Amino acid sequence: MKVCMVGTGYIGLVSGACFAEIGHEVVCVDNDTQKINMLNKGEIPIFEPGLGEMVKKNVRAGRLSFTTDIRKGIEQSLFIFIAVGTPPKASGEADLSGIEHVATEIGTAMVEYRIIVEKSTVPVLTGRRLRTMIEKSCTRDIEFDVASNPEFLREGAAVNEFLCPDRIVLGVESKKAEQRLLELYKPINAPKIVTDIASAELIKLTSNAFLSTKISFINAVSVLCEKTGADIVKVAEGMGMDKRIGRAFLNAGVGYGGSCFPKDLKAFISMSSELGYDFRLLKEVERINEDQMLRVVKKAEESLQYLRGRTIGILGLAFKPNTDDMRDAPSITVIKALQKAGAVVKAYDPAAIERAKKMMKGIDYCRDLYETADGVDAIILVTEWDEFKQMDLERVRRTMRKPVFIDGRNVFEPKKMKDLGFIYCGIGR
Ligand SMILES: NC(=O)c1ccc[n+]([C@@H]2O[C@H](COP(=O)([O-])OP(=O)(O)OC[C@H]3O[C@@H](n4cnc5c(N)ncnc54)[C@H](O)[C@@H]3O)[C@@H](O)[C@H]2O)c1
Numbered sequence: 001m002k003v004c005m006v007g008t009g010y011i012g013l014v015s016g017a018c019f020a021e022i023g024h025e026v027v028c029v030d031n032d033t034q035k036i037n038m039l040n041k042g043e044i045p046i047f048e049p050g051l052g053e054m055v056k057k058n059v060r061a062g063r064l065s066f067t068t069d070i071r072k073g074i075e076q077s078l079f080i081f082i083a084v085g086t087p088p089k090a091s092g093e094a095d096l097s098g099i100e101h102v103a104t105e106i107g108t109a110m111v112e113y114r115i116i117v118e119k120s121t122v123p124v125l126t127g128r129r130l131r132t133m134i135e136k137s138c139t140r141d142i143e144f145d146v147a148s149n150p151e152f153l154r155e156g157a158a159v160n161e162f163l164c165p166d167r168i169v170l171g172v173e174s175k176k177a178e179q180r181l182l183e184l185y186k187p188i189n190a191p192k193i194v195t196d197i198a199s200a201e202l203i204k205l206t207s208n209a210f211l212s213t214k215i216s217f218i219n220a221v222s223v224l225c226e227k228t229g230a231d232i233v234k235v236a237e238g239m240g241m242d243k244r245i246g247r248a249f250l251n252a253g254v255g256y257g258g259s260c261f262p263k264d265l266k267a268f269i270s271m272s273s274e275l276g277y278d279f280r281l282l283k284e285v286e287r288i289n290e291d292q293m294l295r296v297v298k299k300a301e302e303s304l305q306y307l308r309g310r311t312i313g314i315l316g317l318a319f320k321p322n323t324d325d326m327r328d329a330p331s332i333t334v335i336k337a338l339q340k341a342g343a344v345v346k347a348y349d350p351a352a353i354e355r356a357k358k359m360m361k362g363i364d365y366c367r368d369l370y371e372t373a374d375g376v377d378a379i380i381l382v383t384e385w386d387e388f389k390q391m392d393l394e395r396v397r398r399t400m401r402k403p404v405f406i407d408g409r410n411v412f413e414p415k416k417m418k419d420l421g422f423i424y425c426g427i428g429r
Contacts, residue, residue, distance in 0.1 A: 001025070001184050004073030004080045006102050008035060008066065010046055010153050010158070010259070010325065011119060013082035017051060020058035022187040027073045028066050039066040047351045047426065050159040063170040070102070070245040074109040079184060081149070082130075083119040092266035093274075094123050097195045103130050107137030110144065115177050118148045121204055121264055127171065127197035145177035148197045149422035150204030155258070156322030159229040173198020205271070209282055214249040215256045216288040222428025223295075225414045232428030233410060246350035252407035252427045254334065254382055255292035257319035259327040264291075271426040293333040299425045300378045303404045308342030311401070313376035315369055316383025316409075317349035317356045325358055330408075331382045335360060348372040350385050370395060380402035384411050393420050 001022050005016040008030035016028040029034050035045050040057070044052040067073065074080055084098035099120060106116055110218060116134065118127060131146045138144075148171030153161035168185050170192060172178045178194055185192060195203070218236055224233040232252045239249025256262070265286055272279040287363055300326035301307050319329035326332070329352075335345050348358065348366040356363060366372040369388060373379060373396040381388060397403050397420055405412075405422040412429065417424035 003027070003184070004029060004077035005119075006030075006070060006080060006082050007074065007084035007120070008039065009083065009085065010048070011056070011156055012081070012160055013039075013044075013046065014048065014051060014134075014153065014158045015081065015083060015119060015151065016176045017064060018159060019184075020061075020064035021054055021163070024060075024063065024184065027077065028064070028068070028353075029068065029070045029073045031068060031070075033068055035069050036066045048155065048158050049322055054159060056118075056126050060182065069106050069349065071109045073108055073308050074114070077114075078180065079117055080113050081108055081117045081119045083151075084118045086122055086267070088198075088263045088266045091270060093270040094263075094267040096122065096126065096129070099126065102134055102424040103133035107134040107200065108139075110134075110138060110142055111140070113143050113145075115145045115147055115180055117181070119151055120203070120258065120397040121150060121208070121267075122148075122201060122274075123164075123267060124198050124201045124205065126201060127173075127300070128415050144280070145172070145174050146183060146197065146330045147172045147177050147181060148200035149181065150200060152204070152207065154320075155325055156320055163188060163397075169200050169203050170194045171197040171203075173197055204266050206314070208261055209268050209285075211369065212256055212261045212265050212353040213285045213397075214284070214291070215253075215261075216292075218250045218252050219255060219292045219427075220288050225252075225428035230428075235428075251411060253292075253384075254291040254296050254330045257328045257330040257332075259325055260318075262286075262328040268369070270325055281338075287396055290333075293330045296380050296406050297334055297337040297341070299337070299406050300343075300380060303406070303423055303425065304377055307338060310377040311344045311375060312338050312341075312345060313366075313372040313379045313400075314345060314347040314363075315349075315372060315381045315388050317347055317384055318352035318383050320377070321383055321385040322351075324349075324355055326352050326355040328374075329383075331356075331359065334380060334382055334408075335363065346372050348375060349383065354395060363424075370399065374399045376402050377402045378406060380406040380408055381411060382408050384409035393406060393417070393422075 003026045004026045008028040016026045020026045086094045087254045089095045116262040123393045175281045236250040317331045348363040403422045410426045
């Protein structure tokens with residue numbers, strides 16, 4: 001089947017490559033000429049395990065191509081997926097200008113039946129808006145369907161999660177769109193839930209809001225653990241054994257970040273308020289998360305008495321391991337707070353340094369973790385890359401000026417770290 005993916009970012013590129021991988025003919029469109037030129041030269045603009053090989057393989061097979069010409073994509077494809085960004089406005093509300101722009105282009109270029117699918121994360125009832133906008137810009141009377149197919153994949157494991165998802169959500173307004181979408185996804189063996197468009201839009205928003213809530217819940221409990229001597233890892237393990245609760249997303253740490261949770265939660269709160277409901281529960285989830293990022297800075301300050309003039313080594317800049325995505329990464333909040341308190345910051349990340357350099361100045365970016373540890377008064381581990389889990393701890397401790405280790409992801413065992421001579425602080429243990 002023929003697919004046009006408008007927006008070739010993290011989601012568009014992964015989805016486009018995976019649709020090609022399962023046998024469809026895909027054209028990925030982006031208005032960023034530099035990105036499309038890179039892709040046409042065989043260069044992958046993002047770090048995502050397995051993606052490069054998959055893109056190259058499908059380009060060679062003639063199933064995947066890249067263009068800046070949206071008309072071409074619309075003309076040749078039955079499905080037009082919209083996967084452009086939906087960043088937050090200053091008010092927190094989702095900025096839908098990218099989607100609106102694409103809707104107008106679709107309306108103008110469409111000459112026969114098309115299924116226009118929201119892949120981007122959008123507020124509930126955007127599907128309805130999309131239909132109106134396409135109708136307005138369409139000069140002829142052409143039948144089309146709007147559908148919602150939210151994406152749940154996680155960066156760092158995106159390819160695998162697209163091809164083996166927990167579920168595929170299809171929000172449709174006609175039997176025809178349902179049948180075609182089910183056919184498109186037929187090669188993927190996963191439960192498929194078909195709903196109306198508004199429910200599909202809400203499934204995505206509520207899933208992210210709920211996962212953020214789980215993280216803030218366990219982070220709040222970690223404060224109680226620190227006050228009582230209980231161990232958050234054991235508490236989470238014991239809670240998670242209850243099937244109604246589940247162990248996933250109960251890891252206390254420096255808080256959630258990334259391109260989705262913070263922005264989607266803000267948009268959800270704003271959307272609820274517009275609909276006349278004050279979602280105070282989620283406002284608190286946000287507040288707990290903001291506090292949590294600063295708690296590691298407080299721990300460093302308590303261990304060192306003061307931060308002014310101290311050198312702090314940051315391990316991990318990306319918002320999570322196996323990605324170079326720096327959007328709303330907790331490391332940014334942590335580093336800004338350290339710099340504000342007068343600390344000197346050294347930092348290392350296996351994949352995100354180039355992106356971080358564009359966003360944060362005044363940092364001594366290092367080539368590896370050992371260079372980062374050299375001469376510092378404290379280390380704060382922010383992102384749990386495997387490379388850090390396997391570090392030579394004795395070597396690290398020997399090169400540090402003071403052996404303060406703030407483990408923002410509870411990667412190490414407190415007893416082992418203390419036995420090695422570290423002044424060790426985890427989260428909630
Ligand atoms: N990144 C994730 O893990 C993830 C997961 C699920 C859902 N989402 C959602 O998917 C959407 C896209 O996210 P992303 O992370 O891929 O963003 P991104 O910024 O990486 O990609 C968006 C792409 O769209 C392009 N674009 C913008 N306007 C365009 C236009 N008018 N025509 C053509 N291309 C245009 C941009 O140049 C960019 O390449 C967002 O709504 C996001 O919330 C993201």
